[in-house]
Amino acid sequence: MARSAAEPLSIDPGNWEVLEKIARSSAAAHRQVQRAKVLLAAAEGVANTVNADRHQVSVNTVRAWRAEYEHRGLEGFGKVKPGRGRKPSIPEEKIAEIIHRTNNTKPEGKTHWSCREMAQEIGVSHSTVQRVWDEVGIKPHRVETFKVSNDPDFEQKLIDVVGLYLNPPQKAMVLCMDEKSSIQALDRTQASLPMVPGRGETMTHDYKRNGTTTLFAALDVLTGKVIGQCLPKHRHTEFLKFLKTIDTEVPQGLDVHLILDNYSTHKHAEVKKWLKRNPRFHLHFTPTSASWLNQVERWFRDLTDKNLRRGVFTSVDELITSIEDYLAAHNQDPKPYTWTATAESILAKTRRARAKLNEVTS
Incomplete structure (x- = not known):
């Protein structure tokens, strides 16, 4: 009997924003980028078979990633399974704190965090902060412009x-x-x-x-x-x-x-x-x-x-x-x-x- 098409995956706006950053990231691991794109496509109602073919993974992988997101959200997203690879140098709680503070707080009198200021605030090295930011595609020093149209038509x-x-x-x-x-x-x-060599036009x-x-x-x-x-x-x-x-x-x-x-x-x-x-x-x-x-x-x-x-x-x-x-x-x-x-x-x-x-x- 033919399997019925899966329902669109429900992703709240906050998680959607994080997944979009990872999907666009040039620094995140390929598997993380791939997984973020699969979840975003699933939320747009793309069929599992089409989703798998588009992102070059198996249908079973698409189903597994959907199921894990539905069960755990972004908790542990893209992390290496226990017992494999190098052990993390800082605990997951510290990583979560860096991401949370970067996205939801500001240093006193300033508009955004630098990696050195965040490192001093959290108590880790600035290279650790930069690595965490790179993994999830956070760039506090950059700002993009946008406006959502309010046109009634x-x-x-x-x-x-x-x-x-x-x-x-x-x-x-x-x-x-x-x-x-x-x-x-x-x-x-x-x-x-x-x-001239070593200097652009002025x-x-x-x-x-x-x-x-x-x-x-x-x-x-x-x-x-x-x-x-x-x-x-x-x-x-x-x-x-x-x-x-x-x-x-x-x-x-x-x-x-x-x-x-x-x-x-x-x-x-x-x-x-x-x-x-x-x-x-x-x-x-x-x-x-x-x-x-x-x-x-x-x-x-x-x-x-x-x-x-x-x-x-x-x-x-x-x-x-x-x-x-x-x-x-x-x-x-x-x-x-x-x-x-x-x-x-x-x-x-x-x-x-x-x-x-x-x-x-x-």
Whole structure:
């Protein structure tokens, strides 16, 4: 008789956060990383056989890890069985105390622990603290930014946008569009020094401002090619001008699905009138505070890293020429960004993030 599919593994938000850190860790033991990934996949409802094949373990191993988690949680997670390998240099209670204090307390007058301060607090060596942090992927010196969208239509907009990525419509072009506004033409106060062996390129910390421009860009999700245009501002008049540019660039006979944010310019009355006269254009708005859903933001990051940040521009015209050169070079060999996350997986992570926020703020 066929075995019924296992129910999704129940993991509370606190343990989920720990498992995600281990799964992303480059310092943790391979078996720990593998086990964390298996448990996370089990919580997302991945079947045991698929889970085992995806992470290159046996089905029995997946079942054993699930059963142990259901029985013991993270207690003893990833530890070597008694009687095998080198004996631990400090007791499990001390390790648990290091992890607990790192995650839940702060040194007096400071925002986070250093390994030496934690070592002095606990009474162990700083190398021991560092080793414990490495094993569970804790990095107190680092901070990442995030914001959970509070858009009341978050789920509907998310499903709409991700659906365009994973299942694009026929006879249509899907474009991720946004404006990179107020790009400054910055000139340095002294000439930069070239890179030499043992020293990178150097440039002055101060600069002279020579004006700004706004880049309108639309990334073709299928090919990675970008339609771009620099304009003085980013009002609805400039947005309409860019829509007309897109209209000339996209072959007739194809619908145009534009993924863009909720900026008021995109919903201006004149824009709505133009869209009525051009029915092949369809606008899809990302949820508020969810710019990460728009793939053109990834291209903007590349533009900043590879062209703008170390550029020297004595005028706005120089800046625009440099951006256009980068755009032309990119379009000679474009590469699309591969979107793999499903709407269901994103919604699950969002629910966990909201639960964690409620836990912290309650």
